[in-house]
Amino acid sequence: MRTNVEDMKTNIKDKKTSIEDKKTNIEASKVLEISELDYFIENFQILRKINLSISNGEFVGLIGPNGAGKTTLLKCINGINKGKGQISINNMKLENLSNKKIARGVALMHQNTNVSFPLPAIDVVLAGRYPYLGFAAGESINDYRIARKYMKYTSTSQFEKKPITTVSGGERQRIFFAKILTQETNIILLDEPTSNLDIAHEEQIFRYCSELCADGKTVVAAVHDLKIASRYCSRLILLKDGGIIADGRVDEVLTSKNLSEAYGVNALVYRNRITGLLDFYIPGIDNKKNKERVHIIGGGGSASGVIRQLFEKGYELSAGVLSDGDSDLNCAEVFEIKCAVNKPFSEIEDEAFNENIKYIKEAEITILCNMPFGIYNLRNLEAAKQASKLIIIEDESPEGRDFTDGKALEIYNQLKKNAIITTYARLHEVV
């Protein structure tokens, strides 16, 4: 009896190790390797020294500005563009493979999916079976089954007999997505797969890709939308001028520094508090620098919009006193402005108060945002008295925002006497 149990145990152990072996096998296999790839059109170098190694199960996003070489790189991988250097797919060198053999390993969805002849959608999808059919062979019932399966998967079954010229751009893109799935390859290349899709179908395509990657397939997609790339891709590759600037995990690649380098703008990267995802903000900064210092008193989310607006105008900003955990503080961090910080849910301490006073005295303008007043931030109002020029944003009546039984209102009304009163929407007129 006992030996039996032992046997079982070892059996289980064996099974476990075999599963682990399998896992490591999957992890170990590099399905796509590119080394020293250069690509020229006439004398222009489009790609320079691309070195890549992609394993199965990875969802790689190719990002970069227009003309960075994303499409060219994808076309090199499936052999349409023949560059200098080594590319191997599934451990086979690309130059040794026939077109059909490549097409059995790599499927590419082009950016432009225009078709000028009214082929029925099912025939377009069936084109994905081409690499599996002999010369002049017709599709068998099995090919039809496979095509229909993927049309169902991409919810395009209803267009089966509809001419491809009569469906909308988004529907066409989904039909072409079904086509590349019908190719049943382990590497899938997508070139802007969602350029014509609405947000629901955009998400859908990326979700499909994630599912495919979970099944051990590899997806490499050129993506414009950094937000969606950061959300779904397991790895990002940032291209600029045909070279790789950054390659790695999403948070390694999507840094303000990398994006600024690639796109040539000041991109701000932050984690969106609401969704918990990476988000981007590219401020449209005016060329003329405003040298004036502006201090912003806010809290409870009232200051964020003001900070962004003034940041774009090029003012030098400071803010305070914001309590830790406030979304305004998050905003201040994104825009990298000086800020007096206090512990959350507690009265403003002397240190923060003094820092706030310091900023206010340094600033030419102080703005008091449309914020609620409680006993915790009462000292912010007191500090505002020190302002040389005070602007009060009043979108809602202060009575409704006062939670101090009139104490705050009293100070507020005093401040109002020497201040410019405006609303958020008309702030630009005053500043």
Place this chain on the structure above:
Amino acid sequence: MKYGDGSPLGIWGRFSNFSSLMENRPHICPHISIFLRREIQMSKKHDKEKMKGSVYYKLRLVIPVMLTVLTAMIVLATSVGAVSVPFLETVKIILKNWGLLKNISFTEGWESIIFYVRFPRVVTTVIVGAALGTSGAVMQGMFRNPMADPGILGVSSGASLGAVIAIYLGVFTKNIFYMPIFASAGALLAAFIVFMLSSRDSKIPVMNMILSGMVVSTFLGAITTAILSFIRSDQVKQFLFWTVGNLNGTRWEDVKIATFPVIICIFVLLFFSRDLNTMMLGEEEAQAVGLNPSRTRKLILLFSSILTAAAVSVSGTISFVGLIVPHIMRLLIGPDHRILIPASALGGAIFLLLCDLIGRTIVAPGELGVGIITSIIGAPYFLFLLNRARKEGVTL
């Protein structure tokens, strides 16, 4: 056994193992297997509803219908003329001369009129029409351009130059074969020049090809005109007769010249129909599923220029057949080349027979060249097509 699976016999192995191939894949080349009971049985075994509306069902419907219409047209065109012969008698005469019927006698003169004058002309018309229809369908599909027709390769202008040289040298009166030989030589030469001009780094960009075709056509046209300007006026008339497309006086020798290459080329082009379907999605899309567009295009061009040259060499240049027949067929049965090519071949034959019949009878006892009739019907249709395309917002 599949192509490219590393079998030692390679492509030839596929043909030697044809029967086993048919078993594994019942739908290989529908054109061959369409009338094979086996395929029909296999389809029945499968879910019939699932294949419904697919090309195989269409083929089984469309091809027999068109064949019937074509047969009827052949009988009609053979019977009608200055001397009208009853349909049944016409069929009997043909069958008798083919050795299928014996011990039958006909009214004096009918036999020679039917079998040695009209019937060879009808057969030539069928072959020329089929050739032009097929090559038009193939060209339009390959160039993904509805304006493409066999003339795009400069084949027609090459054939014209060959013909005018033959007339100039006066050789065409010596032997009936000289004219077709000169014409097809000119046609193939023109196609070759276009081909060489447009291929670059083993690639053939579509735009290059269309432009080279235009350039070569213009150039050869200029030479033709130059030769015409210093030949005798009766020779000019002879040439004019040829250029408007003329099926008058075709004999069994013409049939012999054209039949073999035309049938071979149509048959070969049928094998490319799925490749053409794939190429309709666009060159890069085709390449992404493993098709070699340049190689396929070269082969298709080769066969369609031989096809056109063979047709033009016996009939002279006949315009618009290659342009409008595939369009009509595409409207009727859809753009799938597996059915479009055979349908365009049959449709081209039917259309040209009809035009020839009109040309022979409308001004009887005189005769209008078939090329005139095709253009008179073709030009308005083409305008209609342009107009419709504009309304639909399609760029032709």
